[in-house]
Amino acid sequence: MRLDVTLSLAALAAVCCAAPPLARAQVQPELVQAEHRPAVGLELSLGGRSERMGGGGFDAFSENRWMAELTMAASYRITGSLDDGLTIGALWNHGRAASRARGTDSSLDLDRLSLSLGAHRTVWRRLTVFGRLAPGAVRLHAGLAETSILNANQYGTNTTLSQTHWALAMEAAAGAAFRVGQLARPREHVFTLWLTAEGGYALAGSTTLALASNQGPVPARTDVPVQLGTVTPGGLFMNFAAALTF
């Protein structure tokens, strides 16, 4: 609110400065109230996420248990105000773990698309706490650049083993958002920049990794998938993001 007042006074000063100097003594200053467009109630965020993966099969793709992810989210306040409200939105994470498993290049890509249902409440003038539930679906794509793989075209190279797995997911998180600042121009939306941190837990269906050649069926040949154990694309996670509300 203090920033809004500051901007209004600045607009008044601008009007005063724009007037001819001679007229300054004769014309009473006109009070111009800078009006802003009403808030849409949208929040866009971009950040990073660190998520602990479950299952021994994840070891083939990472030297530790954590996967780094990019997270993008959009939400809309369906009720309430900036200070208290309920939101609905969508959330997308993309993560990748890559390593070498016994000398073989390995990679595991994760994509999670979730529907987000959240609530927030301002507890201090710059601090808002929030919580959310996010049901969704997660897609895992595991790949190996393994040279013992048969080529359908025996003169080909760079063949890989791969597997794609879809699973239902649900995550719950709670966190806090710190308001960094606002940009308020007359007759424009007030844009507010936030830094958010949240932690939570994600549940998702496990899969037993069985990577097979991605070349399709070959006549007279039966391919045996490479079994790498189970992976559970969910667990403890932490999100850090920058968010913009307007």
Next chain:
Amino acid sequence: MKGKSIAFWGLAMSLAAVGCGPRSDFWDAPVDGAQPFALADAVAIADPSAGRVVLLTTDAARNVRERSVPLQRGYRAATLAPDRSKLFVVSAGDDGKLPPAGQTAQTPALQIVTTAGQTTYPLSQALDGLALDPRGQWVVLYAGGSSTELVSNPNELLLVDLTQPPSPGVNPVSHTLRSFGGKPQRFTFTEPLELPGGTRRLLIVETEQDVAVVDLLQPAAPEITIQLSSGQDATPAHPQGVAVSDGDPGPNDVRLAIREDDGNVVVATMLPATARDFSPELNLTAVGSTPTDMAWVRTDAGVLSLAVMVPQSTKAVLVDPTTGLTQDVALPAAYSRLSLVTAQSGESGSTGVAPVDVALLWNGAGSGNGGVAFWELGRVAGRPYRSVETVGVTAGVVSVTDVGGAHPELKILGTRQATFFLLDLQARTAAPFVTASSGVTLLPSTTGDRAWAYVQGSSQLASVDLVTLHPQDMRDERPISSLFEIAAADDPAHAARSLVALTQQGTWGATVYDAAAVGGADAHTAVAGILLEGTDAP
């Protein structure tokens, strides 16, 4: 409030610690040291850096199953049993080092791995040399050349009786050879012998300069040492091989022949003794120049003789074990090796009740030509043998491989040239096969009706029908490192068999064919990443 805060941060730190642990060492273990072995019903891959043996089995439908058998830490060596029933693995355990964090210390051990399970014999020390009894009863462990011990005694042997359960101090039993400067070079397990004091088996240990005879009935008892010399001075002679004969029925004619590198042969006859059940009586016989091979043979009227190959003189020498008298047999070529083929050649008993042996003569790896010959022992007027019949093998034979199975009369003769021969001992024929390159490896089928041919590193593979002599080429989809024929795990009669072409690229792969249908059907199963499947895999 302060207490709650500490509890919160403690919980957070604990969760972080749980989540930040490194992954299993398995995933960073190199695959370089892995080594394949062909069990009768599985391909066993010793994977020492991952601390396991991978067993790859198949069924009649070519379905492939992989499973891991964990090994002790400190892998030293692995050897396959002669009958392919077991894989013997020696591990040093932690061997004085601290075990990995959170794990109990492991001691040296001999692990015997089969598709049915594994047995472990704890050892008193870490040894890396393995000598196996062809009859499957004994294993001898000794300090081989790759020992990493700071100090080791190469003459200290551990004898494991595989028919008995492990028992500290009893099985394995330790036996230190009395040494005069030598250390073990070769081990020979005899068949049961009618020795004075009873039937028993012997372990013959050749060192660089003497031969030790260990009584396997009393493996801890002191051995008999036969010191070798030229007979003219004290210069030590070096044993090059031994041959053992049980002689005729009765206890006093067991003979041990020792081939020396100085042109002599020592015949030790085991006779009754006072201090022990038997003691050797030695007889040194000069055969002219360095003998390269020898065997006990039955000559005329079943008389026992020692046949010794002396290629430097282009002859063989027959040694009478009783008198030491020798008879030279001139040969048409400088044959250096001989194998008795009496039973397979159909000549057994050809002279009535007294058998006369037939020997196959062939060149050793060091010789260049001369092919093979059949030496029919016996005697005819004017010469001490019945016949020496050469077979028109034009290339120097460097290996003789038994076909076995339904065709024991067949042998595959390997040469250095781009050719090999199929020798029929009964028909006395040698069918040549020309190969596209030298270095072709031949693998007889267990059934004996065909042989597989391949070149390491090439994807070319051929099936040779040993009855019709028809070869059929085929091509695998990747370079073949080794080829194995194994029995299907779900077929107790072992009638269904799989041909496994192993490639050692990447983390190893295999192509599995139906051994009976190869050439007629291209259906196969492809396996990749054999060494990649971790212990977490189902």
